[in-house]
Amino acid sequence: MSTQSAGLSRYGEEFKTFLSETWLGYVMVIPATLILAVIIGYPILRGIQLAFYEASLLNPEQMQYIGLENFLRLLEDTTFQGALWRTILLTGIVVSLQYLLGLGLALVLREKVPGVEIFRSLSMVTWVIPVIVMVIIFRFLVQNGFGPVNIILGNLGMETSYWFGQRGPAFILVIIMHVWRNVPFYAIALLAGMTAIPKEQYEAARLDGAGALQRFRYVTLPQISTVSMIMIILHVTFTFKNFDIVYLSTGGGPLGSTEVLATYVYKQAFEQYALGYGASIGVVMLIIMLVFTVVYVQYESAE
Amino acid sequence: MANTDDASTGVVQRIDAWLDEDMSVRRAGIVYVVLGLYFAFLLLPIVYMLLASFTSQDFLFSPELIPSLSDLTINNYVSVLTIGEFQRYFVNSTIIAVATTALVLTVGILAGYSMSRFEYPGRRGLLYAFLSTQMLPIVLILIPFFLLMYDLNLIDSHLGIVVAHSVIGIPLGTWLLKGYIDDIPESLDEAAMMDGGSRFDVLVRIIIPLSMPGIAVAGFYTFILSWNDFLLVSILSQTEATRTLPFGLQLFQAQNAVAWNLLITAAIITMVPVVLLFALAQKWVVEGLASGGMKGM
Numbered sequence: 001m002s003t004q005s006a007g008l009s010r011y012g013e014e015f016k017t018f019l020s021e022t023w024l025g026y027v028m029v030i031p032a033t034l035i036l037a038v039i040i041g042y043p044i045l046r047g048i049q050l051a052f053y054e055a056s057l058l059n060p061e062q063m064q065y066i067g068l069e070n071f072l073r074l075l076e077d078t079t080f081q082g083a084l085w086r087t088i089l090l091t092g093i094v095v096s097l098q099y100l101l102g103l104g105l106a107l108v109l110r111e112k113v114p115g116v117e118i119f120r121s122l123s124m125v126t127w128v129i130p131v132i133v134m135v136i137i138f139r140f141l142v143q144n145g146f147g148p149v150n151i152i153l154g155n156l157g158m159e160t161s162y163w164f165g166q167r168g169p170a171f172i173l174v175i176i177m178h179v180w181r182n183v184p185f186y187a188i189a190l191l192a193g194m195t196a197i198p199k200e201q202y203e204a205a206r207l208d209g210a211g212a213l214q215r216f217r218y219v220t221l222p223q224i225s226t227v228s229m230i231m232i233i234l235h236v237t238f239t240f241k242n243f244d245i246v247y248l249s250t251g252g253g254p255l256g257s258t259e260v261l262a263t264y265v266y267k268q269a270f271e272q273y274a275l276g277y278g279a280s281i282g283v284v285m286l287i288i289m290l291v292f293t294v295v296y297v298q299y300e301s302a303e
Numbered sequence: 304m305a306n307t308d309d310a311s312t313g314v315v316q317r318i319d320a321w322l323d324e325d326m327s328v329r330r331a332g333i334v335y336v337v338l339g340l341y342f343a344f345l346l347l348p349i350v351y352m353l354l355a356s357f358t359s360q361d362f363l364f365s366p367e368l369i370p371s372l373s374d375l376t377i378n379n380y381v382s383v384l385t386i387g388e389f390q391r392y393f394v395n396s397t398i399i400a401v402a403t404t405a406l407v408l409t410v411g412i413l414a415g416y417s418m419s420r421f422e423y424p425g426r427r428g429l430l431y432a433f434l435s436t437q438m439l440p441i442v443l444i445l446i447p448f449f450l451l452m453y454d455l456n457l458i459d460s461h462l463g464i465v466v467a468h469s470v471i472g473i474p475l476g477t478w479l480l481k482g483y484i485d486d487i488p489e490s491l492d493e494a495a496m497m498d499g500g501s502r503f504d505v506l507v508r509i510i511i512p513l514s515m516p517g518i519a520v521a522g523f524y525t526f527i528l529s530w531n532d533f534l535l536v537s538i539l540s541q542t543e544a545t546r547t548l549p550f551g552l553q554l555f556q557a558q559n560a561v562a563w564n565l566l567i568t569a570a571i572i573t574m575v576p577v578v579l580l581f582a583l584a585q586k587w588v589v590e591g592l593a594s595g596g597m598k599g600m
């Protein structure tokens with residue numbers, strides 16, 4: 001009798017722990033999970049579903065299942081292929097430049113010169129301002145006639161123009177804005193990674209006769225590889241799916257010369273009302289980013 | 304052949320020797336020059352726009368690059384700040400960004416605490432599921448998202464925009480907060496519970512006060528993403544009543560003519576709150592966003 005009740009009460013204790021611990025744990029993640037599931041989870045499933053349907057923004061309730069037809073259409077859509085190629089090119093150029101310039105900035109910010117803290121704290125300012133404000137700044141700088149860039153070019157006797165309206169320069173300006181905005185973020189993250197490297201490793205390398213360049217190659221670079229991976233994945237996905245920088249500055253123009261996948265999806269859905277077709281491009285973007293991330297993480301963890 | 308090898312080793316040795324030098328005047332000089340180049344690229348555009356916002360339309364349409372003292376005026380600020388709609392956008396932006404930050408911090412601290420301290424099936428998978436939402440192309444979600452908000456009757460409401468912004472802030476916010484909470488020794492929790500405190504007491508008396516730097520970083524991150532957002536507001540806001548500053552800047556861009564002096568002034572006013580907030584929080588942001596974020600991995 002007494003052993004039985006002791007056993008029962010122990011069971012009761014465990015049950016109470018289960019209730020108070022596991023359940024409390026679940027209860028506390030529910031609000032965040034619920035908001036994400038409803039506001040992102042549901043729309044993403046609907047979005048993926050839409051890719052297999054023909055649907056118009058004018059009458060989104062009337063959807064017709066068409067299987068892979070949207071995806072087959074992509075194979076013949078040269079505008080899509082141009083946008084895909086341009087998005088990959090933009091992402092490749094932007095992330096390479098950001099990484100190299102960010103690494104360079106991190107290395108100078110690591111130098112112990114007087115006043116370097118001021119530069120460290122100032123650096124992230126380009127990253128915090130709204131994208132629309134950045135776009136207004138750059139459009140103001142290169143505006144036709146009396147934009148400061150054109151005043152300088154004019155004084156040098158060179159050609160002046162509204163540079164967002166010229167095919168090549170517009171693409172370059174889009175690259176510059178991406179670089180301008182995010183280089184400091186790379187620098188600060190890489191700097192934090194470098195600061196965490198134990199001094200002894202440098203001392204040991206020095207005793208082994210490694211010069212400064214070798215120490216950079218064999219101590220610094222391997223030690224910041226995780227931060228580098230995080231920053232690169234973060235910015236590849238950010239640049240690849242970015243909508244607002246391109247849309248607000250050039251709208252994809254002039255003559256489609258800055259059209260990227262995100263702006264093309266937006267136009268298909270909201271200007272051509274082709275919801276299903278737009279969604280199929282979105283699904284292609286999602287697949288490319290997933291494949292990139294999985295392959296990159298595998299590669300890094302194999303090293 | 305041997306000669307070029309010697310030459311290149313010589314160069315490497317010279318670079319090595321120079322990099323090994325302790326802080327010499329020459330080395331510091333080069334560091335300052337490089338810093339100067341970087342910061343000219345980063346800051347000159349902002350500084351020039353700031354300067355231009357204190358000049359008149361006449362100066363902006365003159366071939367002069369640098370304004371003289373007589374060109375300077377605060378008229379643009381007076382004009383922009385006295386526009387009724389603009390004041391309204393400012394208030395809307397403030398309400399939405401503050402409410403979003405409060406919501407994200409509340410659910411983020413709860414979720415981060417849960418993921419850091421409780422053992423239950425699916426805990427790690429849930430965190431990855433949270434983070435993976437960051438990879439979704441927002442344009443793919445836009446249409447079903449709009450239809451959903453329409454069904455929920457959240458179009459053109461402050462609440463709808465707050466919920467939409469929270470969704471962007473929750474994953475990274477939770478991740479950051481979990482990282483900071485992981486760093487608080489669990490023995491502190493246990494000691495408090497030994498004294499008869501509940502899990503809730505631990506959260507309020509120990510976790511929240513000790514993870515303040517993390518809360519500052521997550522709060523700052525959420526505030527700026529809400530304040531800066533253009534796309535979601537452009538979808539959800541249908542009238543003046545819910546328009547925020549980034550979306551409202553089009554007030555100054557008519558079809559053909561741009562009122563540059565007013566537009567750049569309004570743009571400056573739009574970025575002032577986030578820059579000020581950054582100045583206040585930068586100590587934690589600069590340390591925390593980089594190093595604190597990595598702890599969560």
